[in-house]
Amino acid sequence: MDTLALKKTANEIRKGIVTAVHSAKSGHPGGSLSAADILTYLYFEEMNVDPKDPKKADRDRFVLSKGHIAPALYATLAEKGYFPKEDLKTLRHVGSYLQGHPDMKHIPGVDMSSGSLGQGISAAVGMALSAKMDNADYRTYTLLGDGEIQEGQVWEAAMFAGARKLDNLVVIVDNNGLQIDGDIADVCSPYPIAEKFKAFNFNVIEIDAHDFDQIADAFKKAKATKGMPTAIVAKSIKGKGVSFMENQAGWHGSAPNDEQYAQAMADLDKIGESLK
Amino acid sequence: MADVKKIATRESYGNALKEYAEEYPNLVVLDADLAAATKTAIFKKAYPDRHIDCGIAECDMMGIAAGLATTGKIPFVSSFAMFAAGRAFEQVRNSIAYPHLNVKIGATHAGISVGEDGATHQCCEDLALMRTIPGMIVMNPSDDVEAKAAVKAALDHDGPVYIRFGRLAVPVINDRPDYKFEMGKGVVLREGKDVTIIATGLEVGESLEAAEKLAADGISAKVINIHTIKPLDEDLVVTAAQETGKVVTVEEHSVIGGLGSAVCDCLSAKAPTKVMKIGVNDTFGESGPALELIKKYGLDADSIYAKVKAFVAE
Numbered sequence: 001m002d003t004l005a006l007k008k009t010a011n012e013i014r015k016g017i018v019t020a021v022h023s024a025k026s027g028h029p030g031g032s033l034s035a036a037d038i039l040t041y042l043y044f045e046e047m048n049v050d051p052k053d054p055k056k057a058d059r060d061r062f063v064l065s066k067g068h069i070a071p072a073l074y075a076t077l078a079e080k081g082y083f084p085k086e087d088l089k090t091l092r093h094v095g096s097y098l099q100g101h102p103d104m105k106h107i108p109g110v111d112m113s114s115g116s117l118g119q120g121i122s123a124a125v126g127m128a129l130s131a132k133m134d135n136a137d138y139r140t141y142t143l144l145g146d147g148e149i150q151e152g153q154v155w156e157a158a159m160f161a162g163a164r165k166l167d168n169l170v171v172i173v174d175n176n177g178l179q180i181d182g183d184i185a186d187v188c189s190p191y192p193i194a195e196k197f198k199a200f201n202f203n204v205i206e207i208d209a210h211d212f213d214q215i216a217d218a219f220k221k222a223k224a225t226k227g228m229p230t231a232i233v234a235k236s237i238k239g240k241g242v243s244f245m246e247n248q249a250g251w252h253g254s255a256p257n258d259e260q261y262a263q264a265m266a267d268l269d270k271i272g273e274s275l276k
Numbered sequence: 277m278a279d280v281k282k283i284a285t286r287e288s289y290g291n292a293l294k295e296y297a298e299e300y301p302n303l304v305v306l307d308a309d310l311a312a313a314t315k316t317a318i319f320k321k322a323y324p325d326r327h328i329d330c331g332i333a334e335c336d337m338m339g340i341a342a343g344l345a346t347t348g349k350i351p352f353v354s355s356f357a358m359f360a361a362g363r364a365f366e367q368v369r370n371s372i373a374y375p376h377l378n379v380k381i382g383a384t385h386a387g388i389s390v391g392e393d394g395a396t397h398q399c400c401e402d403l404a405l406m407r408t409i410p411g412m413i414v415m416n417p418s419d420d421v422e423a424k425a426a427v428k429a430a431l432d433h434d435g436p437v438y439i440r441f442g443r444l445a446v447p448v449i450n451d452r453p454d455y456k457f458e459m460g461k462g463v464v465l466r467e468g469k470d471v472t473i474i475a476t477g478l479e480v481g482e483s484l485e486a487a488e489k490l491a492a493d494g495i496s497a498k499v500i501n502i503h504t505i506k507p508l509d510e511d512l513v514v515t516a517a518q519e520t521g522k523v524v525t526v527e528e529h530s531v532i533g534g535l536g537s538a539v540c541d542c543l544s545a546k547a548p549t550k551v552m553k554i555g556v557n558d559t560f561g562e563s564g565p566a567l568e569l570i571k572k573y574g575l576d577a578d579s580i581y582a583k584v585k586a587f588v589a590e
Contacts, residue, residue: 063343104346104375112346113375116366122336123371126343129328133304134347153367156336163331 001044003212008275009079010040014241015268016075016088022261024071024092027100030251031145032072034176034209034236039076041215042141051081054108060138061127063112065120065154066145066174067101068253073110074098082109118151120144121171125157128169128229139223143172147179149190155200161229162201169229170222171202174209176238178249197231209236243267281420282445285478286384288423289441290315293352293382294322295424300431306341306353308334313443314354314384334359338367338379345377350431353379357386357440361402373409373436380430381406381438386416387528388556388573389444389478391566398561404533406438407506413437413459414506416527416535418480421450422503425457433459442528444566446478462509464516468498471588472516473580475526476502476535479554482570483526485577486584495588505535510542517549524552524584528575531555552587554580 001009013036021027043049047060064073071091078085090096097106101115111127114120124142131138148154161169173193181187190196194204203225207214215234222230238252239245242264256264293316297303304326311317311329320327330337334355341351353360360383361368372379383402390398406414413433417423423441430437449465465480466487475483480501487497498520500512517523523543525536536553543549556573570576574583 061346112343113370116370119335119339119367119371122339122367123343123346125336126340126345127347128343129340130344130347130349133325133349140343153333153335153339156331156333157339160330160333160336160340 004275006040006044006212008272009044010037011241011268011272011275013040013072013075013079015265016078016085017071018242018256018261018264018268020071020075020088020091021255023089025255026092027071027255028068028253029071029255030178030238030245030248031066031174031176032069033240033242033245034238035069035072035143035174036240037210037212038143038172038174038215038234039072041212041219043076043080045216046219047141048138051109054082058136058138061111061124061140063120063124063127063140063142064102064114065124065142066117066148067115067120070100070102073102077109117145117148118153121154121157124169125161125166128161128166129164131168132166139168139170141170141172143174146173146175146177146190146193147184149173149193150188158197158200158202165227166229167226170219170232171229172232172234174236175233176236178238178247178252180249180252182249194233201228202231203228204231204233206233206235209234210240241268241271280447282447283420284443284445285417285420285423285441286315286443288420289382289384289427290318292424292427293319296428296431297323297326300350302348302350303431304328304344304349304351306330306337306351308332308337308355308359310355314382316354334364335367338364339371341379342371342375342377345379351379352382354382354384356397357383357399357402358397361405361438362399365405369409373412376411376435378434379436382441383438384441385443386440387442388561388569389442389528389566391443391569392563394563395560400530400556400561401533402440403505403529403535404537407533407538411435412506413504415459415504416440416477417503418477418501419446419448419450421448421455422457426503429457429459440477442478444478447481449481449484457503460504460507460509462512463501463503464498465501466497466499468496469520470496471522471524471584472498472500472520473524473526473584474500474502474513474535474539476505477528479526479528479575482575482577482580486580489577489581490584493585495585497584502535505538508538508542510546513539513542514547517543517547522550522587524554524587526554526580529555531557552583554583
């Protein structure tokens with residue numbers, strides 16, 4: 001997929017996110033929109049996955065450790081063809097398989113249930129370890145929030161991954177700089193992030209989370225790196241693509257009303273027009 | 277019972293893992309720097325490539341086990357009950373039980389029989405914690421024979437299982453040719469008509485001894501071994517309550533939330549019966565030799581005998 005196609009796909013995924021959260025009348029649009037480009041690259045370029053065979057044994061694995069951005073994962077999976085895009089509107093509704101946080105038991109394409117912060121990375125480490133034990137080629141990717149890395153378990157997992165030289169594991173930190181209570185630097189600063197992962201024996205790559213050339217380059221470097229896991233610290237804009245949501249902590253966990261939804265979709269349509 | 281063979285169920289756990297390793301090639305064992313104490317070192321020595329030491333990081337260990345299970349491995353996660361069920365409760369709930377992953381939790385050093393290490397390490401709440409998690413099987417074997425059988429049953433069950441093991445060497449009471457282990461089924465070890473003693477774990481042996489003493493006083497006590505707390509063998513519990521009237525539960529665990537509570541939950545709904553719960557009475561433990569603590573906390577055969585005798589006379 002070329003860069004223009006990736007951008008178009010990411011824009012469609014962003015529409016899916018906004019639509020799902022609007023329909024649910026709750027959810028987490030800000031961090032979903034900040035991670036949309038990374039997820040697009042993972043599912044449409046990087047990972048060996050097949051929506052027609054979601055559980056194939058040699059597939060690459062993805063764990064959404066920042067599970068609250070389930071709308072981004074679901075919109076990506078729907079765009080990829082795992083389930084109908086129309087179903088996104090059932091997000092968080094009683095009886096829907098699209099739970100508020102990823103549920104591997106009922107959602108095609110979800111490799112791990114997640115949502116309680118700090119836990120997904122450990123499961124990803126387990127998957128990567130399993131591949132090493134079996135001499136299997138599949139790779140494991142996990143996406144963390146920059147607020148999430150305040151959880152101690154993240155560093156337990158990072159220590160293990162570094163110590164075990166899990167070079168088949170890529171940890172991505174969506175560094176949008178905001179968490180529920182405000183700026184991550186004010187709440188309880190996790191900075192410097194890159195240096196922390198370096199100290200845990202990771203190969204660390206810092207990129208712009210919305211630049212597909214940089215994203216592509218980072219994942220290629222990760223694949224070429226042997227003997228240590230890779231951490232990609234991706235500087236992003238929370239709410240990316242929706243003008244009034246960008247860089248606003250308030251859009252971490254609230255849904256747009258009808259008027260805001262219309263405006264958000266207009267913003268994304270405009271971006272879509274510019275990509276023709 | 278001085279001449280009876282004694283073995284700690286943690287030892288049985290380590291031996292069972294090694295014994296079943298060949299039959300179950302997907303079996304892997306995880307530890308958090310306690311392999312020497314949990315006795316998984318027995319497995320580690322025989323199968324070093326299938327033993328993963330996660331370092332002192334129990335929460336991470338539970339997640340790693342979950343990840344391994346998604347790829348078809350059968351991880352046995354080992355630590356002390358305090359850390360497996362206590363510290364990592366939420367990881368067990370959210371990363372293992374919610375997705376119903378095939379992870380087995382082998383929790384050793386449960387109860388006050390941990391002994392000298394004292395209250396910080398004496399987990400008397402694990403059965404209560406694990407019992408509340410949907411889909412979790414909770415087992416508490418009474419001796420060496422049963423501990424090994426519980427490991428086998430866990431291997432053959434698809435889903436999360438919690439098995440409680442002890443540090444203290446306990447008498448082997450199930451070493452007989454007709455012994456059969458069925459997950460979720462209680463075992464009547466002694467028939468009786470005056471009272472039913474329902475025990476679990478190392479209290480099964482103590483209860484059998486208490487029943488002997490009661491018999492000498494002319495009190496006929498039925499003794500049931502409940503090795504599976506969840507799912508509880510409700511039919512057996514109800515039938516026994518209806519037969520004998522009074523019921524006594526005995527466990528090396530808090531009287532809140534464990535076997536006693538499970539039995540009361542069942543009986544209050546299906547066959548209201550007067551129940552006396554013997555266990556750790558909503559208190560922390562303390563340091564001391566295990567056998568002395570068991571006596572001090574009223575969980576030895578003599579204490580059980582005296583309490584049951586008084587309860588029957590009420």
